[in-house]
Amino acid sequence: MRLAAEPLCRMCGAEGRITPATVVDHIVRHNGSEALFFDYENTQSLCDAAPWRCHSSRKQSIERRGFDTTIGVDGWPLDARHPGLSGGGGSAFRVDRA
Numbered sequence: 001m002r003l004a005a006e007p008l009c010r011m012c013g014a015e016g017r018i019t020p021a022t023v024v025d026h027i028v029r030h031n032g033s034e035a036l037f038f039d040y041e042n043t044q045s046l047c048d049a050a051p052w053r054c055h056s057s058r059k060q061s062i063e064r065r066g067f068d069t070t071i072g073v074d075g076w077p078l079d080a081r082h083p084g085l086s087g088g089g090g091s092a093f094r095v096d097r098a
């Protein structure tokens with residue numbers, strides 16, 4: 001279980017906050033894909049209670065921008081639609097910024 005393995009909100013943790021997670025979020029929207037829905041590595045623990053409401057704010061941000069701004073553990077955006085990942089793969093982009 002994700003919440004048992006990761007009891008604290010990942011987004012809060014990235015900003016130095018210690019907040020208990022209350023929901024399991026799919027990092028990449030599964031859109032009906034069973035493979036994504038059941039992929040443990042595609043889940044993260046988030047809080048969805050005051051004051052941070054990371055889960056709600058993340059979903060709203062994605063709806064508004066059209067892409068996910070979540071940054072992965074490697075420091076790069078998780079969503080291929082992120083404008084920082086032009087052309088997919090991102091290797092050329094990484095070299096440019098190195």
Ligand SMILES: [Zn+2]
Pocket residue numbers: 009010011012013019046047048052053054055
């Ligand atoms: Zn949070």
